[in-house]
Amino acid sequence: MKLITKFVLIYLTVTIIVLGIAGFVSYHIIKGELDNELKWRFLDRIERVTYLLEQGENLESTVQDDDDTNLKIVALPNRVEPDVEIRDTLVWHDRLQQREPNLKMVAYRNVDGSGYRITTYGALVESDDITEAVIQILLWILGLQVIGAVGVGFIVSNRLFKPFRKTLKQIKNFTLKDKKPITAEETSVSEFDDLNKFVEEMTSKAVSDYKNLKEFAENASHELQTPLSIIKGKLELLTQTDLSTEQYKFVEDSQRSVKKLSRLSESLALLTKIENHEFTETKEVNLSELITESIQSFDEFIALNGLTVEAEVEDDVTVQMHPVLADILWTNLFQNAIKHNVKEGSIDISLNSQRLRISNTGDPLSSTPEELFQRFKKDSVDSNSIGLGLAIIKRIVDQYHYTISYTHKDGWHTINIDFQH
Amino acid sequence: MKLLIIEDNEDLLQNIQTYLKREGYICESAKSYSAAFDKVMSYTYDVVLIDIMIPGGSGLQVLRELKSVNPETGTIIISAKNALDDKVEGLELGADDYITKPFQLPELHARIKAVNRRQQRDGKEIINVNEISINTKTMEVTVDGNPVNLTPKEYELLLYFSSNKNHVLSKQTIAEHLWGDYVDHLENLDFLYQHIKNLRKKLENAGADDYIESVYGIGYKFKVH
Structure with missing residues (x-):
């Protein structure tokens, strides 16, 4: 009211x-x-x-x-x-x-x-x-x-509340991404002046906090890469010395963990970037081409894992997305389907202008499907998985207001992305 | 081969130097913009490795200046930033390659070799490993003059081995070189074994010695004396 x-x-x-x-x-x-x-x-x-x-x-x-x-x-x-x-x-x-x-x-x-x-x-x-x-x-x-009341009411709401509605509109249009706080305007009403001043202070604080957080997230991710590089190099140099098989094994395990750590920080940086809406530009992305090419480049892994891929891809299905995000979205989905598959399993891909559906055979989930899209929620004990893949998928899907759903039936895991808003 | 490594991090610099010196390279280093600028202006190098974030300036600026005086020098940009902008700008400025931290030393080495090969004009595109010779231009491999028919992946594998002779190369490292980040998510790297087996068989059939040595539980080593 x-x-x-x-x-x-x-x-x-x-x-x-x-x-x-x-x-x-x-x-x-x-x-x-x-x-x-x-x-x-x-x-x-x-x-x-x-x-x-x-x-x-x-x-x-x-x-x-x-x-x-x-x-x-x-x-x-x-x-x-x-x-x-x-x-x-x-x-x-x-x-x-x-x-x-x-x-x-x-x-x-x-x-x-x-x-x-x-x-x-x-x-x-x-x-x-x-x-x-x-x-x-x-x-x-x-x-x-x-x-009288109705007449005065109309005048009040039209005239008196004008600055208030203006402020409201500014707040509505405010996005952190622009990094521009709302500037307070002088009005003849002290309450509105207070409100505007408060909004100005709040938004400039939000903007500066956002900047700090963003810088922190980015810097943390970048700064991590240098020490990780050093560790990686040292381990590599270590493998060139005369080591026993057991020692080699330790080095190899350390290398794997370093790799995982570096991937983790990259993924977190990516999530932060998506959340900060840094990928807002959109272009027409041809999903059909993207998917077909990617299936080809994964060909070897698919064959080596003994998987069968059935793809039903309509020609020239395009979406308006940031090309990098489209690529990440699909790669994550596909890798997910390969990774969580069973021996001699199958992957089923279906794309048309309305939706993208990818199903894979796999062991049933032990956690609830709702938790699947949260960060670090892993269903498998697979230590190689960092548990951010689906969180990233969810983030991207949310940004474009697509709907994503997960179902499990008869040993098939299906993720469906609906392009309709 | 003479290299300049522009990198401000002492440890990382040491890693790179240790690895490359063992390969017989002459390595010089610069830890700041001014030092890098001086060296680039005063001497010539075959390949320069440039970290973008260095004290006193940007590595991209060094690259710009280097290209103005010595466009023939091979350059590889090293960056902690996986930012696309840096990559595009670096490559536009004439960098030959781009590698992001954290990287594998054998990978860096392979790229240095590749960059260096591209700089050479006088028949140095032929790499000889005893009886095996690899023509990097035509991508042909011969053993004692007999051509060996390799798949692209096997060719890449052989080139990688020849760039990192006598080093133990883990399966992970090799797989990453050949397939990039796709292998990140794969636990089972047994498929690599297939490629190694085929390469080994093809080389042996052509009359080459068996240089590929399995290091149990780790990976492989291209052993050449």
């Missing part, structure tokens, strides 16, 4: 609550005022009657049945305490054919030593009518509020 929508909704909710309370209070105030007004009018009437009685007019017999005044004067035998009683009552209304709430006022007065009871009553303004009026007023107010 948009901030402004939320804001308007909260505002309207509060308005409704406030208007509800206001309605309740208004109702009571209006009703109180009207009732008081009626009382004053009755009191006034009673005073007038009392005055007329004092003037000696005989009103007793002339009970006024003038419906308007509803005045009733009754002479009492004794003197009374002057008093006024107010009562609510229901009176039959002829025209409306129903009982209506009325206010009844009974006053006791002494005139010339004799007591009188003066009664008068009249219709109250109905509560329903007041409620109706109050609600009508409130609805009008509410309507105007809604129009």
Whole structure:
């Protein structure tokens, strides 16, 4: 939900609550005022009657049945305490054919030593009518509020939030690869200024951290190669001296480990580079040619491992990729299929414009397929494998938003890469 | 053959020198840009090995200057950077070959020989190992004048052996030379045995001595006295 929508909704909710309370209070105030007004009018009437009685007019017999005044004067035998009683009552209304709430006022007065009871009553303004009026007023107010809130909301979101949306867009478009931090712009709102300044600081920190990390990863990989070269050379020189077979064996094993170490650092450097999006240029790569040629160059190993390769490669299947990544992707896949195969096994390759599928016979996995694409997750105990091949494949596939899946069925391991996004 | 090795790392330099001196090369070394510059300007060498990252400057700059005064000199760039850019730039500047760290000394040696052969014009493309002669231009091999029909891989193998005579060469080293990084992932290098066996058989049938000696558990040695 948009901030402004939320804001308007909260505002309207509060308005409704406030208007509800206001309605309740208004109702009571209006009703109180009207009732008081009626009382004053009755009191006034009673005073007038009392005055007329004092003037000696005989009103007793002339009970006024003038419906308007509803005045009733009754002479009492004794003197009374002057008093006024107010009562609510229901009176039959002829025209409306129903009982209506009325206010009844009974006053006791002494005139010339004799007591009188003066009664008068009249219709109250109905509560329903007041409620109706109050609600009508409130609805009008509410309507105007809604129009106001929505209107202000639009202006606010369009005008006031302009710098905010701009910052948001900058953040969205920000990539570490450009190595350019977002620069803060002056706005008239201090909160946005704070935000922009924070974004600027954060992105420049991210950029510098990224640079450091990248340099570190690259340098570490490069710096490793020199000592490895030295070790390798020394071992080689050692093999030229007069060594026993056992000693040779040790040297050979050391050489293999050195080789593995060097491959490991190369692969890690490669992964870092892919992760840092250093291979962003894309060209049209002809996968069909790449695969066909590579099968030929691996020919000897395939034959020597007793493997059979079935390739169903559609002509001129092209993808938009960095050529180096395309090569690494395929080579890793293919080497993987050779390496994890069984004696006299098979490899099945199928390529068309939608997908690339490579299957190979092999021992079942002991780990879960999900773990397969993680770094250093090796299924085999094969010490020659460094466990980065599939991680690299996954990285490359992710960069191009392809989907990769692994299945194992009837002794066949299948990796499928779908080129559709 | 006179070599200049431009390399700032003492240990690595020593490795290369030890290996190459044993082969009878005259090796000189330079550990910084200025030293390399002086030597390149003052003397001539058959082959110069250039490390790209050296103190005081870039190896590529040395290469540029060397090519301006002595374009005939064979050059091999050594780099820890597997960066494609360096490689392209180096080769564009006229380097004859490019090798990345960590490398095998026999591999380096084979490349020095190959570069050197390319520099020679006066019939030195023929390598003679006793009765065996290898013509690196036509890629023909003869034993006492009798032609031997070798496959490209067998030819490469023989050339590699002749470049590294009397050295024990491990199977891994040989395989890497012949097939490059593809063999990285292969555990079983028995296929090499097939090639060696065929080469040996073909040479023997043509009347050559058996120079290829198996070193048990390690690899092979091309033994020539």
